[in-house]
Amino acid sequence: MSGMSWNDYITNQLTGTGNVSRGAIAGLDGSVWAISDGWGVTQQECQSIATGFTNKDGLVQKGMMCAGEKYFFLSGDDCVLRGKKGNKGIHVAKTNTALVIGQYEDPIQPGQCATTVEALADYLKNCNY
Template sequence: MSWDSYVATSLVGSGHVSMGAITGFDGSVWAQTKGMNLKKDEAKKIYAGFDDQSSLFETGIVIGGIKYIFLGGGEFLKGKKGQDGVIVYKSNTALVIGIYKDGIQTGNCSSVCGKFADWLKDNGY
């Protein structure tokens, strides 16, 4: 199974994530859903935000040129744009990014992304 399949089945297939991606800490995009358009430099800035959240408070979480207002972080990062939002978890070697659209509960998206990040950790990623 490719990383694309994991994004399609484990994230978007849950019904609680509208679009998803898996990236390396270096910004390399392992997989992402069509239309997400996450760029390498955007993924690198998100990863850096786990260590220095002040940069995200200034720039927001940007994915495919769309800016989500950074709401905070800790175990995971979260942002909002209108009724849509983004959740980002970190595993040992990757970021799990989930975007949810209007009608999807933030907590459900967070739970799906968090469980997938845990699965990656358990499997050496």
């Protein structure tokens, strides 16, 4: 890592791109490493999302909770989960040790958020995170 803090990744690689409204980085255990100011994503929500990568049943039944908001679970695989609520949504990418969570809302398009979140996740994977 080049001396950047986890918060720098949120500011520079996610929200600073204009493709992500709010962002968070959390460990696969749910511990929140960094988060956009004022966005209340909790450890319990991150744990639930992390569990969703291996067992999507809970997400399908209960939706994806993020910062106290319930997002309809759209789709996912072993690396990415997607949720939507009205004119906004969340995109979550998994690395070896972490989750990169991006929220978008109009006028940001889901694809813009997805590309940005997955690019940071790929970078962190290459850094063994």
